[in-house]
Amino acid sequence: MKHELEADSIQLEFGLRPILSDVHIGCETGKITGLLGRNGQGKTCLMRIIYGDLRAAGSSVRFDNRSVMQAFKRPDLLRYLPQFNFIPGSLTVKRIFSDYRMDFGDLEKNFPELGAKYRSAISDLSGGQRRLIEIYIIIRSKSRFALLDEPFSHLMPMQIEKVKEMLLEEKKNKGFLLTDHLYLHITDIADSIYILTDGKTHLAKNDADIISLGYGTPDR
Amino acid sequence: MPLKFFHTIRLLLTFYKSFFLANLLITGACMVLFWEYGLSIFKVLFWFKLVTLWMVFQFIRAYKSKEFYYYQNLGVSKFVLWATTLGFDFCLFLFLLIQVHKLNP
Numbered sequence: 001m002k003h004e005l006e007a008d009s010i011q012l013e014f015g016l017r018p019i020l021s022d023v024h025i026g027c028e029t030g031k032i033t034g035l036l037g038r039n040g041q042g043k044t045c046l047m048r049i050i051y052g053d054l055r056a057a058g059s060s061v062r063f064d065n066r067s068v069m070q071a072f073k074r075p076d077l078l079r080y081l082p083q084f085n086f087i088p089g090s091l092t093v094k095r096i097f098s099d100y101r102m103d104f105g106d107l108e109k110n111f112p113e114l115g116a117k118y119r120s121a122i123s124d125l126s127g128g129q130r131r132l133i134e135i136y137i138i139i140r141s142k143s144r145f146a147l148l149d150e151p152f153s154h155l156m157p158m159q160i161e162k163v164k165e166m167l168l169e170e171k172k173n174k175g176f177l178l179t180d181h182l183y184l185h186i187t188d189i190a191d192s193i194y195i196l197t198d199g200k201t202h203l204a205k206n207d208a209d210i211i212s213l214g215y216g217t218p219d220r
Numbered sequence: 221m222p223l224k225f226f227h228t229i230r231l232l233l234t235f236y237k238s239f240f241l242a243n244l245l246i247t248g249a250c251m252v253l254f255w256e257y258g259l260s261i262f263k264v265l266f267w268f269k270l271v272t273l274w275m276v277f278q279f280i281r282a283y284k285s286k287e288f289y290y291y292q293n294l295g296v297s298k299f300v301l302w303a304t305t306l307g308f309d310f311c312l313f314l315f316l317l318i319q320v321h322k323l324n325p
Binding site: 070072074075079082084091099100141 | 288
């Protein structure tokens with residue numbers, strides 16, 4: 001069964017500076033939606049508003065046409081990967097997988113180098129390994145949708161390819177909305193792409209739209 | 221349902237652990253002062269404890285705010301984290317002061 005996530009009527013201002021004013025973004029299970037935009041355009045704010053973590057002057061966030069204002073209370077509907085490390089450093093990898101009720105074997109199969117880290121505290125892992133585990137639990141744990149803020153930024157190329165494979169595989173079960181400045185990886189796997197510019201979202205139909213909306217470069 | 225309850229309690233304990241020691245030291249100091257000065261100092265200790273709880277709240281909010289996403293992604297909101305852990309800590313403080321009062325000759 002297909003499920004939909006929609007967000008619109010979002011009004012966000014910081015002081016007198018309008019950040020988001022005319023946003024419409026849609027996402028559905030079985031698809032990957034990309035969100036691109038220059039620094040400071042409000043991509044993270046938009047994700048946090050959808051997650052219900054940031055209050056906006058106006059917003060409408062709907063799951064299957066039902067309004068959900070605090071989606072963070074519903075991990076069965078939505079999980080969020082922030083752009084920074086969010087797992088408490090004292091927790092072991094074993095404990096994290098237990099909290100998210102996930103099987104470590106699958107991670108080990110995809111990333112054998114993490115096999116020996118099962119009993120390690122997450123703070124003892126390298127920055128890349130730590131990020132990989134965070135990305136993995138948000139992509140793989142049960143929920144209808146996942147918001148991923150800069151999932152590729154701290155990974156090495158080989159890991160990025162594995163994460164892209166995981167996203168393509170997991171999209172059978174959920175819908176993804178992701179943003180990252182390594183945008184070629186997004187255009188590579190996304191089914192649709194929105195560009196956020198001047199507080200408005202624009203649905204890009206092709207690479208030329210991404211360039212004309214002031215984000216991509218012609219030489220790729 | 222019991223499994224979910226157990227998981228939530230475990231998450232709350234993990235969060236509480238991040239400031240438990242500081243709060244225990246403050247409660248311990250209050251117990252010593254209460255033993256020495258009795259009921260006459262209760263009002264001061266009561267407000268002292270509330271102020272220190274507020275300071276801990278501000279400190280954790282400033283320095284560990286990123287970790288809230290871990291709990292939120294598991295369905296435990298910031299409000300639930302704070303209300304249960306600070307509520308429990310304050311009740312523990314009152315309980316221990318009552319015990320000191322009972323034991324004090």
